[in-house]
Amino acid sequence: MRVDGTYDRILEPRSPRRLPLGEGTWHQLARAYVRVQLISQGAVFALVLVAAVAVQALTGFAWLWIPAGVILLVTAIGLVITPRQARSFGYQLRRDDLVFRRGILWQRVVAVPYGRMQLVDITHGPLDRGFGIAQLKLVTAAASTGVTIPGLTQEAAENLRDTLVAVAETRRTGL
Template identity: 60%
Template sequence: MTDSQTNPPQVPTPRTDAGPTQSPVLDAGTYVGIREPRGAGRLALDGQWHQISPRYVTSQFVQNAIFIAVVVIAALVLSLVLHQTWAWIPAGVIVVITLITMIVLPRQAKAIGYMLRTDDIVFRKGILWQRMIAVPYGRMQLVDITHGPLDRAFGVSQLKMVTAAATTGVQIPGLSQAAAEALRDTLIEVAETRRTGL
């Protein structure tokens, strides 16, 4: 066996005839099996869904825990130092909403996915309020990777695709750094190919 057979390429490369090829990098360390609504009215597509990293949920838990701590400390300062006991009402509401968000977050994360098709990338999220966005490769103007300090600590990034129409911009959270970079390079290369064909 040759080296190319034993060590397949890890970065997806574009195909001008049928869209980008698939890559093991995009599925390394991600959820397996996207969570979809079960009703007859659900939106369904044929193809392979790629999902986000479970480390995204951990990162969001830590960020929300820090936010709750800041809210509680602020309420303590207002009530004990300034004798403003009313501060516990908005603080309690904020904490409860944040805790509900944290409870729902793992299910939401499993419903986030993207699919590389021949002419576009499809992004989906949500169970009750399902949203699907298809972004044509030739319409992409910017592909950007962002990650804050906690995201870097957990090794996750957010990839943002911007098109001429602001409403079709897509942000894919919770990608591993390697997957974000591989996806960015693929999208840029395929977008250039599609634009030259317009």
């Protein structure tokens, strides 16, 4: 882990058929992102468990555990893979575009040209604010190339927003 609270490297799949990460500096998510995700998913897990127990106690329907069990299983899997998933996120500022990468099994690498950006938006919920993180959303004309970078420190999100706006101003395109 770096001093700024981010991961020190992007995990790269070992398969020879993987998508290459390329050269340059990859910026990472804040480690607080994992804590926020674990708290959110843990709350869903606890809420579903309590609701299932309460409904069964009141009604006596045992079949209720089938949908509740599916939800609990999916949430438990999410709790287990969240730390590894967070390490696969990263972004890189290149000369003409911003490249965003996420995913281990289902990889997605998106290059968003600076000239195509229409809006840079920073959002954060109450839990995010409590942990000092935000998400930065890049909106483009094409819906498929829009990128949301979750789990940035507030400072990193503001710096990235300012950098992207400055680049767009110098090129007189986009924003």
